[in-house]
Amino acid sequence: xxxxxxxLVGLALALPVATVLALPRLPALGPPRxxxxxxxxxxxxxxxxxxxxxxxxxxxxxxxxxxNVQVVDLDGDGTAEVLxxxxxxxxxxxxxxAGDRWKDSxxxxxxxxxxxxxxxxxxxDGDQDLVVSSLGDIMPSDAVIGRVILFEKRGDGYERHLLxxxxxxxxDVQPGDFDGDGDVDLAVAVFGYSxxxxxxxxxxxxxxxxxxxxxxxxxAIHVPVADYDGDGDLDIATIMSQDLEELWGFENRGNGSxxxxxxxxxxxxxxxxxxxxxSDLDQDGDVDLILPVGDNLEDYDAFPQPYHGCLWFENEGxxxxxxxxxxxxxxxxxxxxxDLDGDGxxxxxxxxxxxxxTNPANASLVWLENDxxxxxxxxxxxxxxxxxxxxxxGxxxxDGRPDVVAGGLNLRRxxxxxxGTTAWLNRGLAGRGSTGGExxxxxxxxxxxxRGPQAGAIPAASAPASDAGGAR
Amino acid sequence: MSPAFRRFLAITLAIEVxxxxxxxxxxLQRPRAAIPAAFPDDPLLAGxxxxxxxxxxxxxxxxWLFLGESLVGQGCYGHAEQAFERALELDPLSIExxxxxxxxxxxxxxxxxxxxxxxxxxxxxxxxxxxxxKKPFALFAIGKNHLRLxxxxxxEAAFRRNEGxxxxxxxxxxxxxxxxxxxxxAALLARLLxxxxxxxxxxxxxxxxxxxxxxxxxxxxxxxMAERSAHLIESYFGTEFVRPxxxxxxxxxxxxxxASRKASGPPAAMEAELAAIEDLVRDRRIPQRFMALxxxxxxxxxxxxxxxxxxxxxxIAAGGDASGSRLLVEAAARQMQGDADAARALRExxxxxxxxxxxQRGLADACDREGDAAGRDRHRAKEHFLAAMAAYRSNKxxxxxxxxxxxxxxVPDDATTWFHIGEMEYHLGRRDAADEAFRKALExxxxxxxxxxxxxxxxx
Numbered sequence: 064x065x066x067x068x069x070x071l072v073g074l075a076l077a078l079p080v081a082t083v084l085a086l087p088r089l090p091a092l093g094p095p096r097x098x099x100x101x102x103x104x105x106x107x108x109x110x111x112x113x114x115x116x117x118x119x120x121x122x123x124x125x126x127x128x129x130x131n132v133q134v135v136d137l138d139g140d141g142t143a144e145v146l147x148x149x150x151x152x153x154x155x156x157x158x159x160x161a162g163d164r165w166k167d168s169x170x171x172x173x174x175x176x177x178x179x180x181x182x183x184x185x186x187x188d189g190d191q192d193l194v195v196s197s198l199g200d201i202m203p204s205d206a207v208i209g210r211v212i213l214f215e216k217r218g219d220g221y222e223r224h225l226l227x228x229x230x231x232x233x234x235d236v237q238p239g240d241f242d243g244d245g246d247v248d249l250a251v252a253v254f255g256y257s258x259x260x261x262x263x264x265x266x267x268x269x270x271x272x273x274x275x276x277x278x279x280x281x282x283a284i285h286v287p288v289a290d291y292d293g294d295g296d297l298d299i300a301t302i303m304s305q306d307l308e309e310l311w312g313f314e315n316r317g318n319g320s321x322x323x324x325x326x327x328x329x330x331x332x333x334x335x336x337x338x339x340x341x342s343d344l345d346q347d348g349d350v351d352l353i354l355p356v357g358d359n360l361e362d363y364d365a366f367p368q369p370y371h372g373c374l375w376f377e378n379e380g381x382x383x384x385x386x387x388x389x390x391x392x393x394x395x396x397x398x399x400x401x402d403l404d405g406d407g408x409x410x411x412x413x414x415x416x417x418x419x420x421t422n423p424a425n426a427s428l429v430w431l432e433n434d435x436x437x438x439x440x441x442x443x444x445x446x447x448x449x450x451x452x453x454x455x456x457g458x459x460x461x462d463g464r465p466d467v468v469a470g471g472l473n474l475r476r477x478x479x480x481x482x483g484t485t486a487w488l489n490r491g492l493a494g495r496g497s498t499g500g501e502x503x504x505x506x507x508x509x510x511x512x513x514r515g516p517q518a519g520a521i522p523a524a525s526a527p528a529s530d531a532g533g534a535r
Numbered sequence: 536m537s538p539a540f541r542r543f544l545a546i547t548l549a550i551e552v553x554x555x556x557x558x559x560x561x562x563l564q565r566p567r568a569a570i571p572a573a574f575p576d577d578p579l580l581a582g583x584x585x586x587x588x589x590x591x592x593x594x595x596x597x598x599w600l601f602l603g604e605s606l607v608g609q610g611c612y613g614h615a616e617q618a619f620e621r622a623l624e625l626d627p628l629s630i631e632x633x634x635x636x637x638x639x640x641x642x643x644x645x646x647x648x649x650x651x652x653x654x655x656x657x658x659x660x661x662x663x664x665x666x667x668x669k670k671p672f673a674l675f676a677i678g679k680n681h682l683r684l685x686x687x688x689x690x691e692a693a694f695r696r697n698e699g700x701x702x703x704x705x706x707x708x709x710x711x712x713x714x715x716x717x718x719x720x721a722a723l724l725a726r727l728l729x730x731x732x733x734x735x736x737x738x739x740x741x742x743x744x745x746x747x748x749x750x751x752x753x754x755x756x757x758x759x760m761a762e763r764s765a766h767l768i769e770s771y772f773g774t775e776f777v778r779p780x781x782x783x784x785x786x787x788x789x790x791x792x793x794a795s796r797k798a799s800g801p802p803a804a805m806e807a808e809l810a811a812i813e814d815l816v817r818d819r820r821i822p823q824r825f826m827a828l829x830x831x832x833x834x835x836x837x838x839x840x841x842x843x844x845x846x847x848x849x850x851i852a853a854g855g856d857a858s859g860s861r862l863l864v865e866a867a868a869r870q871m872q873g874d875a876d877a878a879r880a881l882r883e884x885x886x887x888x889x890x891x892x893x894x895q896r897g898l899a900d901a902c903d904r905e906g907d908a909a910g911r912d913r914h915r916a917k918e919h920f921l922a923a924m925a926a927y928r929s930n931k932x933x934x935x936x937x938x939x940x941x942x943x944x945x946v947p948d949d950a951t952t953w954f955h956i957g958e959m960e961y962h963l964g965r966r967d968a969a970d971e972a973f974r975k976a977l978e979x980x981x982x983x984x985x986x987x988x989x990x991x992x993x994x995x
Contacts, residue, residue: 068541075548082555089562091592095569096620099613099643125855126820151855153888172857175889199889207924208889229951257735257767265982273982279758280739306736306770307709330682330690330713332770361771363781364610368644370683421571476610478576478821 102367102393102419105426108442110404112467112487117145117158117165119483127151127483128201129470131179134457137191143459145468146170147484148177150201155180155193158484160460165486171214171221176201176232178254179285183238185247185266190216194226194249196233201474205256209233211249213270224270227262231255231281239288239297241265242319248272250299252283259283261301261311265319277313277321281305287341287506289350292382300326300352304336310352312382326352326384327376334370335359337416337452342400342506344375344409345437352376352384353506355413357395364476365417367393373413373431389439390431393418400506401456401465403489408433412444414451414469420477427451427480428469428487448482450475464489568592568602569617571609576821577785580609584784591618596626603635608780615639630659634669638776641676650680671700672772678706679771687714701731705768708740717747733764733930755992763930763962786815786823793830802838809834825854832864841868859885863894875901892921916945920952927955932962950980957989 064072119127128150136143137157145158145165154172158165176198182191192215199208209232214221226249227233234254241248241263249264249272259281264272282305291298291312299313299321310327335358344351357371372391376384394417403410411431418425427449431439444467453470460466467487568588574580587605591598603618619636622629637652656673678693691710697703704727711720724741731737742757769775782788793808800808809830816824828847835843848865866881879901886894895918902910923938936959943952957972969989976986 068544071544071548075544075551078548078551078555082558086558086562087593089559091563091565091567093564093566095567096617098569099616099645101643119855121853121855124820124853126822126825127855149855152857154857173884173887175859258739258761262984267982271982274984276984276988279742328713330685330687330710333679333683362610362642362773363608363777364612366610366612366642366644369646476576478819481820 100419100422102422102425103391103415104422104424104446105429105441105443108430108444110430110442110492111490112444113490114445114447115165115486115488116482117147117167117468117484117486119149119152119156119167122483125151125483126473126478126481127470128472128474129453129483130177130198130201130472131453132455132468132470132484133180133182134455134459134466134468135182135191137182139191142461143457145455145459145484145486146180146182147470148180148195149483150176150178150198150472153177155195156484171195171223174212175199175208175210178233179235181236181238183247185213185238186215186270187246188216192216193221194236194238196236196252198232198234198254200232203256205231205258207231209253209255211236211251211264215270226270226272227251227264227274230262231259234283235285237286237288237299239299241297241299241315241321243296243317248319250286250288252286252301254283254305255281256305257281259305261286261299261313263299263313263319263321275319278303278311278323280307282307284337285339287339287352289341291341291350291378293349293380300339300341302336302339302354304334304358306332308332308334308336310336310339310354310376310384312384314382324382326382327386331370333359333361333368335368337396338398340398340400340506342409344400344411344433345377346409349378349380351378353398353400353411355395355398357393357415357417359394359417360475365394367417367419371395373398373411375437377437387437389437390429390441392426392429392441396452397454397469399454399456399467403430403456403465403467404432404492405464406435408435411439412454412456412467414454416450416452416472417475418449420449420479423480428454428467430467444487447480448485449477449480451482459486460488462489464491565592566617566621568599568621569614570602570606571611571614574609574785576819577823578815579789580785584609591621596622596629596632599625600629600632600635603632603639604780605783607635607639607777608783609785612639612642616643628659630656630662630669631665633659634673634776637673637676638773641680642773646680646683650677653677653680671697671703672776675700675703675706675772678703682706701727702769702772705736705740706770708737708744712740712744712747715747717744720744721748731766731768733760734766734768735761735764736768736770738764751992759958759961762958763927763932765929789815790823790826797830797834806834825851825856828854829860829864832868836864836867836871839871841871844868844871859888859891859894862888890917890921892918892925895921912945916942916949916952919945920949920955923955927959932959935959936963948979950976950983950986953979954983954986954989957986961989 129147130150131148133146134143147156149156153174155170157168157170174195174197177195178198179196181194185192195212197210209230211227213224213226230253232254235252237250238247246266248266251262253259261278261283263275280303282303283301286299286301288297296315298315301311303309308329312324312326313321316322334356337355337358340353341350354374359365371393372395373389375387375389392413392415394415395413396416397414399412400409410433413429415427426443427446428444429441431441448471450471450473451469452472455468456465458465466489470484471482473481568591570584570588587602591602599618599622603615606615616639619632622632633656637649641649653673653676661668674697678690681690694703694707708720708723721744728737738757738761742754745754812827816827828851832844832847845868851861862881862885866878870878895914899911899914919938919942923935926935939956953972953976957969960969973986973990976983
């Protein structure tokens, strides 16, 4: 056998051995498969908005937890201010516009995780008091830690009155004279976690209130008050969103007596109702309800679902409300209503907490343009900041156009594009002047309640109870 | 060498080259693992996931499964889906991979598509290494998916197939209630309550069912039971599924390791561990930075360095945190510095924010030391009240009642305390004593709705 032949034999023996030895060391060079992404992006708004952060001191070092924003003329001077519930600082902050800048001041403090602030003259002395809903914990909790605290306006400051405790996490309080005796009573949403309730508090004078249970069950986010049946007295509505997803109406029967009716429910318990706004969206003379849906804080890392967005419940009279979907937006958490483009109909602003933030183009704030026949087109206002859980509309720069204010709840990844309270000043359509919007704030809903794998800015109704963060 | 052998050798070599070449190409063509390009919130994750990806690319089905689970734990559902699919290509009978794939698809909002994969779980044999079958969970998820799509009949059928799985039976009872079949719901709930007597959800639903049946006394009794029932029935298993994977990588295990050993570990080693954590999170705008600051303050207090604790508190406050936890840390540091007045004021603020048993005890003791008997009694009464409520909600009625009575002895005009005394007596079957306490609560606070309702609506 020649040496060449020997080499061939050696090669024949070595090749399989070498291959077997080499195979595990070979790198993977095949392309990775495409990865599913989702979330919603929309065409840029033809209405121009100028983003303007409303910062508090040291905000650049913080992870702000803004659970509620309001546009109100608190001091009656004809200029609207912005109020924000700062759950990180356990306080209510007021922002005043001074030229092109904003100045922040603490209105009230030592409120454990404020979820909502309502300005109302509760004692009839001509100034605006503050009623604050205190969650007690922004993370999912069934503990009895909620409160309703009234801050009575006294001179330059506020005097604290505890109106309700020994209840679970309180997400919202709204005023109204429910028993027709001329004073201001309160509707209360005790969100809780596994347990909760809806109450009304009868004003008996001298800051004493008697509690009346309207409904037991967890997950009441908001309690918008309006005359839904047009009979001249004030009724209450609420959305229950923790274990079940139910829309309730409480018909005022006079003298503080209510009859409750389930107006709507869905078998999709994962729908993620996140707030409730009362507004006559179609301007037919009765009050409709607008429901932002998209709370899925039950997951450590929430992701948009196809049913997230906004539902409009058209009031057809006799406590009949017809459901209509007017938008799809992943992680929708809050809604506000106003005539943004000044064309005489009512538009809607939506804020998203959990769109798919891995795509930086996805929307965190959109508005729905009403064509006058309640057919809506979605326009993107911004993609920054993200994690928005509360939104309000109103003219805050005095130009006659309704602006938008939103708040961010930075409880979850990604900790990017972080914002606290942010305004978007409405600069109108290109080449147009004032749209003649109303001076006062529009109708709003949204806020953090911590549902958590569950927690709802609202108290993230559904967050993982341990460490993920998130109120329901 | 004979010509025949030469021919044989040539053919053998040709076959070998073809075969080995094919193997090499196949090997090179195997897919790279898809992982996110960056993990901006946790610098530890990039390295850990690069290593996991390499291990999967060079490994087998279990490595891809591990990668998929780790990706789910970081919320990277789309990437996880690819890893689970690869695991299934390598081991089509991996029920863990099928379940993971179903879950990843489910969370990205493809409801019907995920149902197909959950269904595949039912047809895949269980993993004998796993202590728990995946099938009841998959069948439960199928039922929930039908509900998400509005198909109540299909959901009911899925839940009925899951007999023996209490969460599925609870969902079935909900459907029965919502579809106006209260008698069937009541029977099912009675059966389930024998299995789980202190289930919050079962009692809550029973209260609704009893209302539907027009049984107000039973409704009230069920609602009262709900208040002292602590067992929760899961209605969503995603959190439980993800939790172990969520804690597997990045900051979390590092922080957890420190927390578990901070009291028992060697001081020098723990100091070094904490310093390493601080280096990792420094100047980042992430929650872990503030956790590390609290850890630093706690460590400083434990080692008698109040000035270090106060510097940590200063940074926490600069981060906007005005929580009771921050106030209590600051109070402890001030106390350590001998400034008892400042410490007490801080504790008072913390308790105004959120009362707690420990906080009230501390304030009662401070008042006692200062000879403030009224303040001491007020805080001690609150301490007893809060402890009583914790006992009550753990279904410990007698200890709760005893604590409430102690509280009432110290502050006899607190209507809330008397209301809860009434509740305890009611649950202990002493109706007259309960009524007396409810009446006392109403006398102290005439608008006390819950006390009034308890007198009006309690079971005969």
